[in-house]
Amino acid sequence: MSLSTKISVFVSIISILIALIVPSSVVNAALQGWHLVDSGKHLDWDSNTKYGTSVNNAVDLWNGHKPGVIRPDSIWVIEDVFISDFYEASTTMAVTCSCGSIKLNDYHYATMTADQRTKTTTHEFGHALGLDHTFGSKDIMQQGKLSITRLSQTDKDSYDEAYLTY
Amino acid sequence: MKKPFILIMLAITFIIGACSNETGGPIGKNQLPIMKLAGSFSINVENINEIVGDADYVFVANVNSEIETIYKNPVVIETKYGPKEVSDPYTKYSITIIDNIKGKLKKNTELEILKRGGITQDRKSIVLYEHDQLLEVGKLYIIAAYAQPDGSLLISGPNSSIVLPVTNNNEIASSSEYKKYKKAFENEIKTDRERFKSSYED
Numbered sequence: 609m610s611l612s613t614k615i616s617v618f619v620s621i622i623s624i625l626i627a628l629i630v631p632s633s634v635v636n637a638a639l640q641g642w643h644l645v646d647s648g649k650h651l652d653w654d655s656n657t658k659y660g661t662s663v664n665n666a667v668d669l670w671n672g673h674k675p676g677v678i679r680p681d682s683i684w685v686i687e688d689v690f691i692s693d694f695y696e697a698s699t700t701m702a703v704t705c706s707c708g709s710i711k712l713n714d715y716h717y718a719t720m721t722a723d724q725r726t727k728t729t730t731h732e733f734g735h736a737l738g739l740d741h742t743f744g745s746k747d748i749m750q751q752g753k754l755s756i757t758r759l760s761q762t763d764k765d766s767y768d769e770a771y772l773t774y
Numbered sequence: 775m776k777k778p779f780i781l782i783m784l785a786i787t788f789i790i791g792a793c794s795n796e797t798g799g800p801i802g803k804n805q806l807p808i809m810k811l812a813g814s815f816s817i818n819v820e821n822i823n824e825i826v827g828d829a830d831y832v833f834v835a836n837v838n839s840e841i842e843t844i845y846k847n848p849v850v851i852e853t854k855y856g857p858k859e860v861s862d863p864y865t866k867y868s869i870t871i872i873d874n875i876k877g878k879l880k881k882n883t884e885l886e887i888l889k890r891g892g893i894t895q896d897r898k899s900i901v902l903y904e905h906d907q908l909l910e911v912g913k914l915y916i917i918a919a920y921a922q923p924d925g926s927l928l929i930s931g932p933n934s935s936i937v938l939p940v941t942n943n944n945e946i947a948s949s950s951e952y953k954k955y956k957k958a959f960e961n962e963i964k965t966d967r968e969r970f971k972s973s974y975e976d
Binding site for chain 2: 640642654656681686687690692694696697698699700701702703704705706707708709711715716719728731732735740751752753
């Protein structure tokens with residue numbers, strides 16, 4: 609077998625391996641079919657919530673994976689999402705509307721720990737970015753009143769997939 | 775001979791045009807686009823035992839009428855056309871409870887209940903949780919409701935109301951949906967949260 613043949617066989621094997629590995633890391637990604645990111649690939653936010661720390665933590669987590677997408681609103685741009693508080697006794701801890709809002713439920717937030725608030729607000733930003741619910745035990749995008757303060761690989765994969773749709 | 779024919783054709787065209795929605799007439803709720811709500815929930819809203827355990831009341835009710843849409847939690851958002859006030863629609867219904875599965879609310883009496891979701895203030899779209907629907911008048915539902923601090927009742931979130939596919943009240947107890955919720959009440963997963971009492975308690 610000539611050297612060039614050996615090289616081409618090696619490259620083929622590596623290509624097959626990459627083809628097998630890459631889809632398996634994307635397989636868990638979940639998109640919901642809509643997002644609030646603007647045509648400039650930015651999510652410009654403003655808020656009057658009293659849970660500002662959880663908002664800052666959420667922005668830091670998502671921007672830590674993909675910097676510069678989520679930005680505070682300025683006079684130069686039209687805001688994409690407004691974050692505020694509401695109150696109702698129900699299962700809903702927080703909710704994102706495709707109309708351009710994130711609302712944090714004071715009924716739950718008032719008694720949640722800082723980490724639970726961070727997880728829940730980060731989850732809502734995930735919806736604003738276009739991510740759907742997932743089911744991994746470490747996923748920010750899973751349901752429940754949980755203390756999770758970092759993105760899982762599935763969360764990151766979903767965000768990468770969502771970014772391709774902006 | 776041609777003139778009367780043309781006049782008749784013009785008259786028909788005018789009548790058809792006047793009756794058509796294409797000219798901007800009112801369109802039904804079902805034809806409006808949906809604005810979706812995606813949420814974080816404190817329980818697994820796909821698990822019926824958790825739904826029943828977390829709710830204050832679970833019951834079978836007939837929807838008598840849709841009363842009005844109430845708008846709460848207004849915020850001003852920026853749009854490319856300038857600032858716009860946006861509120862959350864809650865649809866108010868008149869219902870009659872036929873059977874209590876969890877809790878004891880007044881039966882055979884008309885009472886009011888709010889459901890999160892409904893037509894927007896500009897009447898251009900419907901706001902709804904994903905996998906949720908507004909109640910239909912004349913149908914029977916199993917409802918998981920939450921008492922609010924003011925004693926009112928709220929339906930909110932995915933799977934908080936399911937339609938019962940029965941045509942009369944005698945078929946309720948034998949329906950698989952009813953049996954499922956009765957069993958879920960026996961196996962309910964209770965949650966520790968601040969609870970309130972409905973003003974409609976028996």
